[in-house]
Amino acid sequence: MTQITLDNLAHSYLPNPQSEDDFALKQLDHVWKDGEAYALLGASGCGKSTLLNIISGLLVPSRGRILFDDKDVTHQDTVARNIAQVFQFPVVYDTMTVGDNLAFPLRNRGMDPAYIAKRVQQIASMIGMDDLLKRKARGLTADAKQKISLGRGMVREDVNAILFDEPLTVIDPHMKWELRTQLKALHNEFGHTMIYVTHDQTEALTFADKVVVMHDGRVVQLGTPEELFDTPEHTFVGYFIGSPGMNLIDAEVSGSMAHCGGHSVPLGGHYTAPGGHVQIGIRPEFVTIASGEEGLPVTIKRIEDVGRHQILRAEFAGKPVNAILPEGMTVPAGANRLKFAPERVNVYADDWRVTPLHSVSATTKEAV
Amino acid sequence: MDKVQNNKAWFLVLPVLVLVAFSAVIPLMTVVNYSVQDTFGNNVFFWQGLGWFKQVLTSSQVHSAFGRQLMFSGIILAIQIPLGIAIAICMPKRGFWASVCLVLMALPLLIPWNVVGTIWQILGRGDIGLIGFVLDALNIDWNYARNPLHAWIIVVVMDVWHWTSLVALLAYAGLQSIPQAYYQAAKIDQASRWKVFRYIELPKMAGVLLIAILLRFMDSFMIYTEPFVVTGGGPGTATSFLSIDLVKMALGQFDLGPAAAFSIMYFLVILLVSWVFYTVMTNLDKAEGR
Numbered sequence: 001m002t003q004i005t006l007d008n009l010a011h012s013y014l015p016n017p018q019s020e021d022d023f024a025l026k027q028l029d030h031v032w033k034d035g036e037a038y039a040l041l042g043a044s045g046c047g048k049s050t051l052l053n054i055i056s057g058l059l060v061p062s063r064g065r066i067l068f069d070d071k072d073v074t075h076q077d078t079v080a081r082n083i084a085q086v087f088q089f090p091v092v093y094d095t096m097t098v099g100d101n102l103a104f105p106l107r108n109r110g111m112d113p114a115y116i117a118k119r120v121q122q123i124a125s126m127i128g129m130d131d132l133l134k135r136k137a138r139g140l141t142a143d144a145k146q147k148i149s150l151g152r153g154m155v156r157e158d159v160n161a162i163l164f165d166e167p168l169t170v171i172d173p174h175m176k177w178e179l180r181t182q183l184k185a186l187h188n189e190f191g192h193t194m195i196y197v198t199h200d201q202t203e204a205l206t207f208a209d210k211v212v213v214m215h216d217g218r219v220v221q222l223g224t225p226e227e228l229f230d231t232p233e234h235t236f237v238g239y240f241i242g243s244p245g246m247n248l249i250d251a252e253v254s255g256s257m258a259h260c261g262g263h264s265v266p267l268g269g270h271y272t273a274p275g276g277h278v279q280i281g282i283r284p285e286f287v288t289i290a291s292g293e294e295g296l297p298v299t300i301k302r303i304e305d306v307g308r309h310q311i312l313r314a315e316f317a318g319k320p321v322n323a324i325l326p327e328g329m330t331v332p333a334g335a336n337r338l339k340f341a342p343e344r345v346n347v348y349a350d351d352w353r354v355t356p357l358h359s360v361s362a363t364t365k366e367a368v
Numbered sequence: 369m370d371k372v373q374n375n376k377a378w379f380l381v382l383p384v385l386v387l388v389a390f391s392a393v394i395p396l397m398t399v400v401n402y403s404v405q406d407t408f409g410n411n412v413f414f415w416q417g418l419g420w421f422k423q424v425l426t427s428s429q430v431h432s433a434f435g436r437q438l439m440f441s442g443i444i445l446a447i448q449i450p451l452g453i454a455i456a457i458c459m460p461k462r463g464f465w466a467s468v469c470l471v472l473m474a475l476p477l478l479i480p481w482n483v484v485g486t487i488w489q490i491l492g493r494g495d496i497g498l499i500g501f502v503l504d505a506l507n508i509d510w511n512y513a514r515n516p517l518h519a520w521i522i523v524v525v526m527d528v529w530h531w532t533s534l535v536a537l538l539a540y541a542g543l544q545s546i547p548q549a550y551y552q553a554a555k556i557d558q559a560s561r562w563k564v565f566r567y568i569e570l571p572k573m574a575g576v577l578l579i580a581i582l583l584r585f586m587d588s589f590m591i592y593t594e595p596f597v598v599t600g601g602g603p604g605t606a607t608s609f610l611s612i613d614l615v616k617m618a619l620g621q622f623d624l625g626p627a628a629a630f631s632i633m634y635f636l637v638i639l640l641v642s643w644v645f646y647t648v649m650t651n652l653d654k655a656e657g658r
Contacts, residue, residue: 058552078556091553093567104567105557152557 002068002160002193004032004055009064011050017062024050025061026217032161035191037184039208041198043240047217048197052163055195056085068160085163086153089170090145092137099124099133102151109156119155126182127151143171150179154186161193168203180207201241213237229283230344235351238281244311244322246346247287249296251280253347253354261317263296268343269356276350284311286344287323295337296321303331314338402628420629430630432605433613437589440524440609444588447528449581452535456543457569459536470540473533481530485597488526492598512599516606519599523607526594531584538580542573578649582642589638610634 011025020026025047032038032055040048053059055066057078065074073081084105093101102120124130127147132140137148146167153162164183168176184207187194198204204211205225213221213228213236220234221227232238232246239245251258251265254273258265258280265280289312298314298321305327312323312331316338323338325331347354403420405413424430455473460466476484492512494500503510512518546568554564592611595601601608601616608616614634618627 053552056556058555079558083556085552085556087549087553089547089549091547091549093571095567095571104559108558108560108563149553152553 003034004161004193005067006030006032006055007065007067009051009054009061009066011047011054011059011061011063023062024217025054028064028219030212030219030222032193032195034193036210037187037194037196037208039196039198039204039211040214041201041204041211041240042214044199046214048199048214049165051214052085052165052195052197055161056083056163057081058085082156082158082160083163084153084156084159084161086149086165086167088166090142090149092140092145092148094136094138096137097133098129098135098137098140098148101137101148102133102155105152105156119157123151123155126154126186127179143175146170147175147179150183157190159192161195164194164196164198166197166199168198168200176203183207201243205241213240215240231346231353232281233353235279235281235348238283238346238348242283242285244284246281246283247321248279248281248348249316249319249321251278251347253278253280258345258347260296265296265340265345266342267345267347267356269347269359271347271354271356274347274349274354279348280340281346281348282340282344284322284324286341287321288339288341289323289325289331289335290337290339291332291335292337295339297336298338300331300336399628399631402624403632406625416625420625421633424626424630424633429605430610430613433608433610436606436608437610440591441585441588443524444527444531445581445584447524448532448535448584449577451528452532452580453539453573453577455532455536456539457565459540461544470537473536473540476530476533477537479530481593482597484526484530485594488522488529488594489598492522514603516603519603519607522598523595526598527588527591530594531587535580535584538576539573542576543569546572578646582645585645586638586642589641 006028009025009028009030010023012023014022017023028051040051042048050059054061057073057076057080060075065072067073068081078085093104096104099120102123103116106116106119120133121130124133127150129144129147129151132144137145140148150164150167153164153167168179171179180203183194183196186192196204196207198207205228209224210222211225211228212219213234215234215236221232221237223231223233228237228241232241235246235248238248249260251260252273253259253267253271256267256270258267260280267280296316298316301313301315301320303325304311304313307327309327310325310329312325314321314323321338343359347356404416404418406416406419407413459469459473479487491497491499492510494504494510500510509515510518512522550568550572551564554568559567590611591609592615595607595609596612596615599607601612611634614627614630617623617630
């Protein structure tokens with residue numbers, strides 16, 4: 001059990017990186033606390049797998065250090081770091097039985113056979129493969145193979161951390177949920193530090209205590225699922241998390257008011273006029289439909305019924321704006337305005353969130 | 369819509385049939401024809417039945433040639449397959465040197481059989497050949513024209529030189545198709561180099577190795593030109609393999625009947641061994657998957 005510290009880390013796949021663009025992983029300082037379950041969330045190619053391989057020791061970073069507790073392990077290999085890793089595509093040893101596959105990491109470390117047998121049995125029942133232990137791994141389905149890979153990742157009890165590199169990509173949706181629950185249970189039971197790379201927000205939000213969102217080789221936010229939802233620190237977090245993502249509208253902000261193309265939108269806080277490219281962001285969950293003079297005038301394009309709720313797709317000044325409406329609600333005739341809950345509106349300058357000076361109290365809000 | 373029935377499309381197959389007839393069926397049938405007939409010349413043939421087959425099957429000369437042939441193929445496979453795999457594993461996986469290695473490996477494969485024979489015939493000679501000269505200088509009594517063991521050594525070494533590349537290239541292709549994640553996982557599982565080979569590389573190479581073994585078996589079982597050029601089948605009959613015997617019989621003594629019977633059985637043996645081999649290997653594969 002170890003705390004993993006990334007100190008000034010950066011990585012480029014080029015031998016002589018010149019500009020910042022050459023780096024797959026831009027400068028990064030981060031602490032993975034012992035025993036927490038992290039999700040590393042980001043679009044494909046944002047550097048998450050690179051980061052994972054650096055932590056596990058499969059890659060040596062171009063710059064910076066990795067500390068396990070206080071020990072510098074930057075140039076140590078995977079074996080010395082004692083890390084388990086599960087890959088995106090199932091890696092099984094075809095000619096071995098399922099049981100031998102699970103026992104492989106333990107046997108290679110010369111553990112006691114009685115212990116190995118017990119541990120393999122334990123892991124097998126956890127991944128639901130008790131009755132397949134004697135079967136050859138060849139010819140199993142992709143998700144069975146991936147379950148073996150997961151099992152092999154978890155079979156060692158003394159690892160410093162378990163890393164998962166999009167492990168559920170090839171698994172059927174119903175199995176995904178089950179395996180994720182098992183991983184979570186395992187985490188609660190053993191308390192390993194777990195880092196789980198994914199591009200699927202549901203996976204990240206259900207698995208992890210803390211989610212690290214990466215974008216373009218940078219960590220843009222580290223937070224609990226609630227924090228990512230309520231106060232996305234970067235517009236990327238806003239639109240990557242949530243379905244549909246956060247609405248972003250160009251605006252001018254002064255005091256507790258935003259002005260979007262001549263229309264005023266009340267905000268939940270006071271801001272000194274931020275510079276750069278200013279946008280306001282509001283999640284579709286906090287957008288309501290209205291008629292009359294209040295709110296932003298929009299053109300309603302269509303309404304999608306997705307079961308639990310409806311998504312209203314509209315346009316404001318040629319840019320899409322979405323709202324989530326409760327199930328069964330019919331849009332009243334003549335409704336052509338969208339109102340935003342002021343305390344839910346975030347302000348962004350050049351994609352980064354601007355912290356309000358102080359929030360607008362209840363009385364002043366009425367005055368507005 | 370009514371489907372138009374038009375079987376004229378079968379005529380399109382005709383050119384292939386004609387080609388195959390001239391290239392395979394007719395020559396083969398000529399051989400079959402000779403194998404059951406005898407002649408006293410003047411192009412007059414009479415029915416011989418299975419006589420030639422019996423004669424060939426009971427001939428001690430053919431038996432010993434068959435034994436030598438099996439031994440030769442066995443030695444060749446036992447050396448070339450492990451050596452080829454070892455070379456493939458040692459070759460660089462990418463970059464400039466990978467290309468250099470590939471070209472170097474492909475070179476022996478491009479040299480015509482009789483040229484290979486000539487090269488080694490000269491290399492092995494005691495008077496002007498490098499190998500023979502060096503061995504002589506080391507006080508080793510080297511003479512592949514008189515000593516059967518030396519003849520075998522030079523024929524085997526020549527074949528290894530000529531054909532190990534083929535095995536190596538096939539194994540290399542098999543190795544290249546293994547995803548990087550397997551090696552990374554093995555590293556994390558702390559697998560030794562031997563275990564990586566035994567549990568990752570070997571199973572993944574099994575398919576191409578099967579092809580390599582089949583090709584090398586068939587080719588070595590039919591070998592003719594190189595030993596003919598180097599040793600001429602000698603000394604005595606020490607390196608007279610099946611095809612050398614066959615040519616002697618067919619063209620040297622002009623015993624067309626026995627030679628034809630011999631050819632047919634030779635062909636059937638190769639076909640049979642290859643088929644058995646292939647079936648066993650693919651069934652092993654399936655059984656493992658169960």
